[in-house]
Amino acid sequence: MTADVVARRVLIVDDEPNIVLSLEFLMRKNGFETSVARDGDAALAEVERFRPDLVLLDAMMPHRDGFEVCQQLRASGWTDLKIVMLTAKGRDSEVAKGLAVGADAYVTKPFSTRSLVDQVTALLDGA
Amino acid sequence: MSPPRGRALFVTLVVAYVVVAGAGLSLAAWSGLAPAQRELVAASARDQAPALLLLTGGALAGLVWLVVHVIGRYAATARRLTAETRLLLGPNPDHHVDPSGPVELVELAGAVNDLAERRRVAETEVARQVRTARAEIEAERNRLAALMAELTVAVLVCNIEGRILLYNRAARLVLGDDPAIGLGRSVHGIVDRGLITHALDRIREGATAQVATVLRDRRLLQVRLAPVHGTDRTLIGFVMVLEDETGRVANSVRADALLRDLSEGTRASLGSIRAAAENILDSPDMQPEHRRAFIEVVRDEAERLGDRVERWVAESIPHLGERWLLTDVRGADLLTVLAHELEGFVATTVDPDVPELWLQVDSHAVAQVAVHLATCLRDECGLVALKLSLGAATDRLAQLDARWRGPAPGPDTFNAWLDQPLTSSGAASAREVVERHGGEVWCAAGAAGSAYVRMLLPLTDATATSTSEARPGPGLGSRPEFYDFELFELREESLAWQERALADLTWTVFDTETTGLDPVHDEIISIGAVRVLGGRLLRQESFDRLVDPGRSVPAGSIAVHGITTSMVRGQPSIDDVLPLFARYADDTVLVGHNVGFDMRLLREKEERTGIRFGQPVLDTLLLDAALHPDFEEHSLEAIAGRLGVEVVGRHTALGDATVTAEVFLRLVTLFEQRGIDTLGEVLAASRATLHARLDRSAYGSR
Numbered sequence: 001m002t003a004d005v006v007a008r009r010v011l012i013v014d015d016e017p018n019i020v021l022s023l024e025f026l027m028r029k030n031g032f033e034t035s036v037a038r039d040g041d042a043a044l045a046e047v048e049r050f051r052p053d054l055v056l057l058d059a060m061m062p063h064r065d066g067f068e069v070c071q072q073l074r075a076s077g078w079t080d081l082k083i084v085m086l087t088a089k090g091r092d093s094e095v096a097k098g099l100a101v102g103a104d105a106y107v108t109k110p111f112s113t114r115s116l117v118d119q120v121t122a123l124l125d126g127a
Numbered sequence: 128m129s130p131p132r133g134r135a136l137f138v139t140l141v142v143a144y145v146v147v148a149g150a151g152l153s154l155a156a157w158s159g160l161a162p163a164q165r166e167l168v169a170a171s172a173r174d175q176a177p178a179l180l181l182l183t184g185g186a187l188a189g190l191v192w193l194v195v196h197v198i199g200r201y202a203a204t205a206r207r208l209t210a211e212t213r214l215l216l217g218p219n220p221d222h223h224v225d226p227s228g229p230v231e232l233v234e235l236a237g238a239v240n241d242l243a244e245r246r247r248v249a250e251t252e253v254a255r256q257v258r259t260a261r262a263e264i265e266a267e268r269n270r271l272a273a274l275m276a277e278l279t280v281a282v283l284v285c286n287i288e289g290r291i292l293l294y295n296r297a298a299r300l301v302l303g304d305d306p307a308i309g310l311g312r313s314v315h316g317i318v319d320r321g322l323i324t325h326a327l328d329r330i331r332e333g334a335t336a337q338v339a340t341v342l343r344d345r346r347l348l349q350v351r352l353a354p355v356h357g358t359d360r361t362l363i364g365f366v367m368v369l370e371d372e373t374g375r376v377a378n379s380v381r382a383d384a385l386l387r388d389l390s391e392g393t394r395a396s397l398g399s400i401r402a403a404a405e406n407i408l409d410s411p412d413m414q415p416e417h418r419r420a421f422i423e424v425v426r427d428e429a430e431r432l433g434d435r436v437e438r439w440v441a442e443s444i445p446h447l448g449e450r451w452l453l454t455d456v457r458g459a460d461l462l463t464v465l466a467h468e469l470e471g472f473v474a475t476t477v478d479p480d481v482p483e484l485w486l487q488v489d490s491h492a493v494a495q496v497a498v499h500l501a502t503c504l505r506d507e508c509g510l511v512a513l514k515l516s517l518g519a520a521t522d523r524l525a526q527l528d529a530r531w532r533g534p535a536p537g538p539d540t541f542n543a544w545l546d547q548p549l550t551s552s553g554a555a556s557a558r559e560v561v562e563r564h565g566g567e568v569w570c571a572a573g574a575a576g577s578a579y580v581r582m583l584l585p586l587t588d589a590t591a592t593s594t595s596e597a598r599p600g601p602g603l604g605s606r607p608e609f610y611d612f613e614l615f616e617l618r619e620e621s622l623a624w625q626e627r628a629l630a631d632l633t634w635t636v637f638d639t640e641t642t643g644l645d646p647v648h649d650e651i652i653s654i655g656a657v658r659v660l661g662g663r664l665l666r667q668e669s670f671d672r673l674v675d676p677g678r679s680v681p682a683g684s685i686a687v688h689g690i691t692t693s694m695v696r697g698q699p700s701i702d703d704v705l706p707l708f709a710r711y712a713d714d715t716v717l718v719g720h721n722v723g724f725d726m727r728l729l730r731e732k733e734e735r736t737g738i739r740f741g742q743p744v745l746d747t748l749l750l751d752a753a754l755h756p757d758f759e760e761h762s763l764e765a766i767a768g769r770l771g772v773e774v775v776g777r778h779t780a781l782g783d784a785t786v787t788a789e790v791f792l793r794l795v796t797l798f799e800q801r802g803i804d805t806l807g808e809v810l811a812a813s814r815a816t817l818h819a820r821l822d823r824s825a826y827g828s829r
Contacts, residue, residue, distance in 0.1 A: 068542055071571065075537075092523060094567055100569065101571065
């Protein structure tokens with residue numbers, strides 16, 4: 001990484017520390033700057049503070065689920081922010097809902113780390 | 128006595144008078160003669176003897192011929208009059224007795240016609256009254272039939288012998304359109320007799336019985352029986368409700384297997400992962416290649432676990448609706464239901480442009496969700512009017528939208544509404560109802576200051592959608608003639624065929640069309656049959672199949688029946704159709720016109736197909752000949768004409784079978800009028816006629 005290139009920022013939102021550990025490691029290794037939020041409310045606050053380029057957003061969280069966070073973000077003007085919903089909910093109705101409320105991609109757990117990195121890179125490069 | 132009237136009688140009397148007077152005068156003259164004169168006369172008589180004898184003999188012969196001729200004419204006309212009067216009495220009350228023949232009999236014919244006319248008038252009045260009374264009963268029956276037809280559960284009503292009195296379309300569907308199902312047919316042809324006996328025993332003890340049976344096509348059927356009691360509390364029949372359990376059982380078997388696979392497989396994988404992870408942790412100085420091998424174990428097992436879960440989900444989601452009572456609802460109907468339910472809460476309009484699609488939903492629960500959300504929107508966001516629309520979201524999901532002008536509630540607010548219990552359904556929340564459907568629901572802002580709630584609901588799977596016209600539903604064709612309660616009166620089926628009354632029998636009246644008239648070398652190309660039961664023709668239970676004879680149909684026979692080679696090519700073969708026809712005709716008496724030919728064709732196939740038609744057979748040709756030996760013509764058209772049967776659709780198998788059935792119904796009436804009312808007696812009459820006709824070598828022309 002050279003000094004004149006600003007590292008792209010990825011916010012990881014998940015209440016499950018075991019997967020956060022891997023995601024953080026994976027994103028850093030691929031040159032992204034990361035931050036972590038443990039629930040929906042924290043995620044909304046962290047987006048305002050950290051101003052990420054992309055959010056890896058878990059759907060199932062206490063208090064405020066990922067769909068709601070996604071919808072809130074889009075409603076409050078975060079239209080260019082890339083949102084990747086990352087979840088163990090895999091029904092086609094949930095995929096349809098996720099994309100309908102504003103997610104750019106919907107990835108179900110378990111996933112391959114390589115393809116997740118590819119998808120994140122593609123979304124950011126396409127922007 | 129004027130010359131034209133009774134001319135023959137007049138002539139006879141005159142001749143007789145002349146003869147008697149001549150003889151008397153001769154005797155008187157003779158006694159008045161002197162001996163010499165007598166001698167002279169005698170001598171003269173001797174000379175003239177041959178001429179006298181000739182004259183007297185001729186007169187006598189003429190007399191005898193005249194008498195025989197006149198009596199013969201009278202007798203023949205009287206017989207014809209009797210036969211015609213019987214027609215009048217029986218099947219054709221509109222018959223007009225032919226007023227020809229000797230004058231007295233012409234008068235008699237006139238009197239008979241007058242009497243018939245008077246009876247017609249009286250009968251018309253009676254018939255009118257009967258019609259009125261019957262119309263009321265009919266209305267009752269139609270209400271019942273309509274109810275049965277609309278029921279989505281399969282229902283059969285049987286009398287105590289197991290004869291079917293009533294069934295509905297759903298029953299026909301569940302039983303796979305088995306030709307053995309039909310009014311008056313024995314249900315034992317479908318459900319094992321032992322099972323029903325067992326269930327009836329349970330019913331007699333006062334319980335509702337439930338048994339399971341396996342159909343001929345290996346499907347598992349759940350059968351519930353409920354008793355039907357007569358006025359004196361005796362058991363006179365039973366109602367059967369049938370349910371196809373095959374799918375449900377297969378699903379639970381599959382679910383069990385999946386669950387086992389999931390739990391056992393999961394334990395195994397977790398075991399490997401844990402052992403590998405602990406080895407890595409416990410041996411920080413392990414060789415890099417060992418370390419890598421253990422980590423690979425962790426990744427592989429995780430992959431396998433993932434696959435297992437995906438398989439489980441793929442297998443169980445399509446059957447979600449079977450665990451919950453989700454039913455198939457037409458999209459437009461769902462919108463109508465929802466609009467109706469929402470009416471009292473918010474003004475609701477329905478988008479008229481609804482695509483033809485079927486949803487698998489619990490429409491009551493969905494309506495509750497709609498009412499709950501509409502009430503929340505009204506109370507907290509001031510919603511006044513909604514517009515409902517429906518479309519396909521994916522090939523498995525429909526999207527149900529409710530749109531309004533105004534802002535959308537925040538997602539947090541909306542999610543809170545989803546978690547509230549639905550007022551009238553206890554603990555269930557809107558979210559639970561939607562989850563149960565495998566669906567989703569959310570609220571969002573739409574274009575130009577509008578907002579919407581979208582609910583994703585499952586579509587009925589594609590195969591079911593394509594046969595939507597076969598669904599039970601209101602419509603003209605859905606009201607069947609599937610009932611006959613008179614059969615409750617039938618007694619124990621202990622009577623042999625021969626002793627059974629004509630009125631109690633079930634008849635299969637059939638006809639075949641063939642490639643030609645040689646029963647050994649020609650083939651059947653069409654079988655048509657109708658059912659006759661209790662004096663009625665049951666058009667609904669007809670049998671009509673084309674048969675591929677495996678060769679071309681000769682032009683000569685096409686001219687008769689109009690069935691061409693291309694029409695039969697690709698149809699089922701006789702080996703496939705004959706078992707179906709046998710099931711249709713099972714436990715019934717076969718009837719046909721000049722049926723010997725058809726039976727011969729059927730029996731030609733016996734050895735190859737193993738299908739035997741062992742039941743009694745009646746021939747309308749022989750029946751008519753037995754009843755009307757004085758009529759020369761016994762073709763189907765001639766009989767139909769005499770009996771007042773309208774002939775339509777002749778020379779199709781089903782058309783001919785229908786005409787034959789109408790003719791047969793009237794012939795049975797004629798037999799019953801003569802006191803011949805058992806099958807045995809009618810068979811005997813047929814046999815006697817057949818022998819008489821064989822003697823005259825008149826049989827065999829078709």
